[in-house]
Amino acid sequence: MSSTENHLQTAIAYVSKYIGNIQEEELELLLQFIRFANYQKGDLIYRHGEIPKSASFVITGAVRSYYIDEEGKENTVGFHFENEPAFPYGSFVELVPAAASFVAMEPVAVVWITRHDFYQFLETFPRFETGIAKVLGEYLIKGGQHLKLMRIDSSRERYKKLLGIQPELVNRVPLTYIASYLGMALETLSRVRAGKL
Amino acid sequence: MSSTENHLQTAIAYVSKYIGNIQEEELELLLQFIRFANYQKGDLIYRHGEIPKSASFVITGAVRSYYIDEEGKENTVGFHFENEPAFPYGSFVELVPAAASFVAMEPVAVVWITRHDFYQFLETFPRFETGIAKVLGEYLIKGGQHLKLMRIDSSRERYKKLLGIQPELVNRVPLTYIASYLGMALETLSRVRAGKL
DNA sequence: TGCATAATTTGACGTGCGTCAAACTTCTTT
DNA sequence: AAAGAAGTTTGACGCACGTCAAATTATGCA
Numbered sequence: 001m002s003s004t005e006n007h008l009q010t011a012i013a014y015v016s017k018y019i020g021n022i023q024e025e026e027l028e029l030l031l032q033f034i035r036f037a038n039y040q041k042g043d044l045i046y047r048h049g050e051i052p053k054s055a056s057f058v059i060t061g062a063v064r065s066y067y068i069d070e071e072g073k074e075n076t077v078g079f080h081f082e083n084e085p086a087f088p089y090g091s092f093v094e095l096v097p098a099a100a101s102f103v104a105m106e107p108v109a110v111v112w113i114t115r116h117d118f119y120q121f122l123e124t125f126p127r128f129e130t131g132i133a134k135v136l137g138e139y140l141i142k143g144g145q146h147l148k149l150m151r152i153d154s155s156r157e158r159y160k161k162l163l164g165i166q167p168e169l170v171n172r173v174p175l176t177y178i179a180s181y182l183g184m185a186l187e188t189l190s191r192v193r194a195g196k197l
Numbered sequence: 198m199s200s201t202e203n204h205l206q207t208a209i210a211y212v213s214k215y216i217g218n219i220q221e222e223e224l225e226l227l228l229q230f231i232r233f234a235n236y237q238k239g240d241l242i243y244r245h246g247e248i249p250k251s252a253s254f255v256i257t258g259a260v261r262s263y264y265i266d267e268e269g270k271e272n273t274v275g276f277h278f279e280n281e282p283a284f285p286y287g288s289f290v291e292l293v294p295a296a297a298s299f300v301a302m303e304p305v306a307v308v309w310i311t312r313h314d315f316y317q318f319l320e321t322f323p324r325f326e327t328g329i330a331k332v333l334g335e336y337l338i339k340g341g342q343h344l345k346l347m348r349i350d351s352s353r354e355r356y357k358k359l360l361g362i363q364p365e366l367v368n369r370v371p372l373t374y375i376a377s378y379l380g381m382a383l384e385t386l387s388r389v390r391a392g393k394l
Numbered sequence: 395t396g397c398a399t400a401a402t403t404t405g406a407c408g409t410g411c412g413t414c415a416a417a418c419t420t421c422t423t424t
Numbered sequence: 425a426a427a428g429a430a431g432t433t434t435g436a437c438g439c440a441c442g443t444c445a446a447a448t449t450a451t452g453c454a
Contacts (some may be wrong), residue, residue, distance in 0.1 A: 126327070137335065143340045154410080174430085186431090196434090351440080391403075
């Protein structure tokens with residue numbers, strides 16, 4: 001099976017996940033709209049300050065979202081792996097400039113659809129509308145979890161908690177980014193892991 | 198003009214805000230679905246751990262959302278004033294237990310609609326679907342702002358930033374809750390405000 | 395108007411974690 | 425296989441802020 005066919009299957013699985021079984025007719029139209037793209041490690045997929053013109057979903061690879069604060073420090077706000085949406089969700093819906101940038105941490109393959117096509121498609125098949133609500137709902141819950149995580153005061157507890165939620169993270173993401181995600185210094189995370197804190 | 202009529206106007210203004218102008222026919226159906234409710238200071242509007250059965254929007258008053266962490270400490274995650282939605286958004290869509298509780302900080306009047314009626318209505322008038330997406334989008338952006346706020350390390354900066362975003366908060370909400378919202382001790386907030394930090 | 399309760403302030407003390415700096419280790423690339 | 429870059433660890437030092445405790449001020453209710 002070719003890589004493209006493979007990706008196609010993934011894309012279909014996606015849509016089914018969010019909106020249920022898909023009809024032949026719907027599938028054909030959808031296929032006219034979605035596109036595939038590949039990124040190298042380090043490539044920017046969305047840039048903060050811009051209004052996102054598309055919605056992307058990770059097929060393979062890992063994406064990191066972050067923003068730069070006043071002091072110029074990078075703040076990681078999320079990781080996006082296989083089968084997860086990776087785009088500035090709120091901004092996509094509200095048409096406002098995105099607060100975060102999205103960058104490929106490894107070679108990444110995505111399915112994407114332009115906003116225009118996205119809404120065009122929704123107009124044709126209104127029943128798909130619930131799909132976007134689900135995507136947004138998931139993002140909301142994820143965001144809430146992260147906020148909750150950040151409120152835990154001790155670094156040790158923050159890290160332990162994250163391990164509980166996403167143990168695989170540690171094997172896949174450089175510690176710098178995990179530290180940034182947890183809102184602590186890299187050195188602190190290192191000491192926590194060594195059991196020195 | 199009676200208070201109920203007043204509330205009705207507000208409710209209509211709401212819907213228009215999220216979905217544009219509303220037709221006579223749509224309005225009539227909508228009116229059959231929405232309800233009004235009043236809460237006393239301290240009343241629980243949504244309880245964490247439960248799947249929200251309705252969506253509420255504040256007409257007058259102020260609502261606070263919070264969750265209790267492992268140590269039993271209250272963590273304020275949001276304030277909801279006039280013309281704002283106040284319900285566990287992500288959980289409403291995803292049908293999962295809510296992480297946060299919602300409580301009236303003052304006497305509160307809300308419009309609310311059950312999930313069942315909500316989706317019933319959407320089925321009849323699909324064009325309203327975009328409304329929920331907008332509500333969710335707004336919540337997402339608000340949540341992102343809060344997370345960003347929480348990442349700022351110095352208490353002084355966190356407070357200054359909040360003042361910039363929502364100056365009116367201070368005149369309306371007890372400092373305890375603002376401190377909790379900002380993730381700092383009440384005493385620290387007090388010192389920050391006194392210019393001693 | 396006065397009392398009870400809630401809200402805010404002030405003080406003293408200890409420590410978790412950030413910062414800077416340097417060593418060590420593991421991946422890339424040729 | 426070697427050289428360079430990227431990632432991680434370790435040490436030393438200081439202070440912002442949490443915690444406990446008690447005083448002071450504001451608020452609601454009889």
